[in-house]
Amino acid sequence: MNSLTQIKVGGSLSEVTLPPVSRLDLIKYAGASLDFNPIHTIDEEASKAGLPGVIAHGMWTMGNLAKLFTPYHEIGFMKDYQIRFSGMVFLGDVITLKAVLSEETENAFIFSVRAVNQKEKDVIKGKVVFAKH
């Protein structure tokens, strides 16, 4: 287990690999987030939008990625969390969440973060400024 307090610049938090994305995952996120855009849940609507199948909400992936930092709530909080959506996530995809410490300042840990699919392609990529209390 690579903990936030132990890693050095260039080191990583322990990766998390999610179970293959299921339709139920996306139905649950739609209900919890109130984002009912049907391209995330209904095949016919995804197909009408020119997609090969339903795709995960980008915010579902972004929400998942944030959990790498949840265990460290006594050390600090996510002050700045910015993400670029770079690839689509389909049903059955296996997503791995990653965070590499790029800089540590007096007040914050700065991470380069991304989520990749089973082909090692980035689906989201960005930066976290984890402010120390």
Place this chain on the structure above:
Amino acid sequence: MFHDLIGSKSNKVKNFVEHGRVKQFAESIGDLHPIYVDEEYGRKSKYGRNIAPPTYPRVFDFGVLEQVKLPSKGLIHGEQRYIFKRPLFVGEEVYCYTELQNYYEKTGGNGLMGFVVIKRYGEDPEGNLIFTEEMTAIITEAVRKAMKV
């Protein structure tokens, strides 16, 4: 097409960070950590209460930008950024509103693309900023044509 509306703001809407909704949201992103859901754990934490996940503002009502008619289909979510002064607390009231922060166009391989930058704000009841959310959405040429503009 939205150039003239840059800077327009929505009404402010009162939202409530409710325990059950936070639990449902945390579960949906596979992050049922006790800091979000266990009241006793929250009381003993640094915050003295439960907090909400950083992407939880997704569920808030940020009001309506009356004149900005974004397409209901075909928008591509390009970027998302949250900036927090502090985490959101379970049980608090948050006053939310939306601003059209920017609109610009670029011509690329897929024709003319429009970039809509929406900024959303969350304040405490005294008007102190808790967080902002910035979303960049992309309107492709195909969607622009469908909008008949």
